[in-house]
Structures are given as C-alpha cells and as structure tokens.
Amino acid sequence: MRKKVVVGMSGGVDSAVAACMLKEQGYDVVGLFMRNWHEKDGADNCTADEDYFDVRGVCNLIGIPYYSVDLSKEYYDRVFRHFVEEYEKGRTPNPDVLCNREIKFDSFAAHAKALGADYIATGHYAGVRKSDEGNLLIRAKDDNKDQTYFLNQLKSEQLDGVIFPLCDMDKPAVRKYAERYRIPVAGKKDSTGICFIGERNFRNFLSQYIPMRDGVIKDLGGREVGRHSGVYYYTVGQRRGLGIGGASGGEGAWFVVDKDVESNILYVSQGDESMLYRNAVLCPKFNFISMRPKGDRIECDVRIRHRQPLQRAVAYMTGEGVEIVFKTPQRAPAIGQYAVIYVGDVCLGGGVMEKAYNRK
Secondary structure: OEEEEEEEEEHHHHHHHHHHHHHHHHEEEEEEEEOOOOOOOOOOOHHHHHHHHHHHHHHHHHOOEEEOOOOOOHHHHHHHHHHHHHHOOOOOOHHHHEEEEEEEEHHHHOOOOOOOOOOOOOOOOEOOOEEEEEEEEEEOOOOOOOOOHHHHOOOOOOOOOOOOOOOOOOOOHHHHHHHHOOOOOOOOOOOOOOOOOOOOOOHHHHHHOOOOOOOEEEEEEOOEEEEEEEHHHHHOOOOOOOOOOOOOOOOOOOEEEEEEEOOOEEEEEEEOHHHEEEEEEEEEEEEEEEOOOOEEEEEEEEEEOOHHHHHHHHEEOOOEEEEEEEEEEEEEEOEEEEEEEOOOOEEEEEEEEOOOEOOO
C-alpha cells in the first residue's frame, strides 16, 4: 500500500508545490487546511476563507482529497495569550515560533495522524536528517527563505515522520514548478508579518487587545522631543515611525534606545548608534532539538532574527542557561526574540534572549 502523507496546506504556493511533488513521487496525499484565526480584516474579508478557497482549487487540480481543521481555540490559548502578555511587558515576542511548536507540529500533527497519516509534510524551507542523536533540523538550500529559525523550539520527536519537500529548492524554482503544473497560486504573493495578523495594520490590531496610552518621547538627557501613541509598538533600535523629525539640530536618524512601560516613556537618541551594540546574550531556557552538545562551549553560527546573515559566536553552557558571545557585536538584540544556534547546516535549537550585554 502507498504511504499516506498529510500536507499542511496554507493556500500559498509553497505548500501547493509540496503537495504536488509528493503526489508525483507516488505518495497517497491528503491536504489539510488549518484555521487559526476567525477575525476579519478591515475590509470585512476573512483572509482564512480566501486561503481555503485557494486550497480547494489546488487540491482539485492535483486530484487529492482535502479537509479543514479549526485550531483557533488552541492557538488563542497556547500562542496568542503569550503574544499579548509579552507585549504588555514591553518585550518583542515571535508567535510564529510558538505556532510551530504548539500548533503545526502538535495539535495539527495529531489531527493529521487521526486521518491515518504515515507522514506529515509542510511547505517549510527546511530539512530533516536522521542521526544516532535523533532527528536533526537542517538548513534549506535557499538561505534567504530558510525557515529553521522559526522551527527552533521543536523537539526531535516532533520531527518524526516529517517531510519538507522544498529543502533543496529555491523560491524561483518553486514558482517555476508551480507554473509548469499550472497550479493556480503559482504567482500568489508570499504572506508577510505575523501569521494571524497578515497584512493588516499592526497598531490597529494590537490596540484591540492592549489599552494604548499616548506618552512622551525623551532623549537620554530627559528632554521631551516628541510624543508616542503607545510604547508597546516600538522596538529597541527602531528608526522608522518615530515622528520626531527635526526635534533638534543634531545630525543623523533618531532611534529607540529603551522603553519604560510602567511610566509610558519612550527613550530615543540620535546619530551615533554604538550604544545599541552588544556582544553577548543570555538564553536561560534553551531548547536543544535533539541532544545537548557535549562540553561547556561550542563554536557556532547564530541568528538573532530571521534572514539575518549567520554570525560567528561561541555558545557557553552555564548554570544560568546558554550564554552566546559574538565575534562581532550585534545591533539591538531584542529581548523576547530568539537566538538560534547552528553548527554547519544543522540547527541545534534556540532560546529566548532575556539579557543582552557587553562581555569583556
């Protein structure tokens, strides 16, 4: 009997091509659409409905059955609540990482197995390699599209029976494949931003869940240089959207240095950005996907944000967690975001950055 693969279908070209490739390879392919959010956008159009319409079109063309599963409650309880709580603390969360750990490779995987799946597949740009230490998460060929950063909180067992068909393809090749097979979403624009917010205005969205208060923007000398509409919107290092303009005769762009959530004050500086750079971060709760490395230090590459070029560093295993010391200081590590470690093409895992500092 042919092995059954349940493919997580998003309505985009990546998952569509993944499903088509697996069908071509002889698998018994089933499409499963995951609905995580019910709110409509400002134009009163439910983007999830539009995506499911595209999923139906793709599956009908390929000739595979398709289903839909509503995981909105699980998403709200296990991902969205954390997202709001982190913003309320003035931090910068990454809900897409938690969505992969808690929903796509947990709740969604359980539904796929209930459909009789031997394997689960998605359109992620990543790979899996078996080893004596367990399942290894592998960087994709297309470094610009590589999504292992977002998969850094998975465990080895969550990668059991997982197929990533796009691991060895770059994005242009994926679109060419879709065009060759006349897949209807071949030219569909890639989704951007936080998964459940989509293309909507982020400030308007966040203000529905966190009460926003206007407040002052001060420079490091305590002088008021502008006003903000809510400190939660801003990230340390941010330059755009400050609305300060020519608040002083200084040269260079203004940028965020700090935010005091309790006092509702945003602190900024202008010109010299050297104060933003840190050469070390601490991740108290670090997730190693398979086995924890032997020894108390490893030479590695690190990303502290998606699509950042890999940065050389040394990771130290300490009683406080994993301390990462960079060869070159990093601009504005965002507390609440993830630092993700790589050795060669293997993603070892990642952890939330709780401290950023300069280590001598």
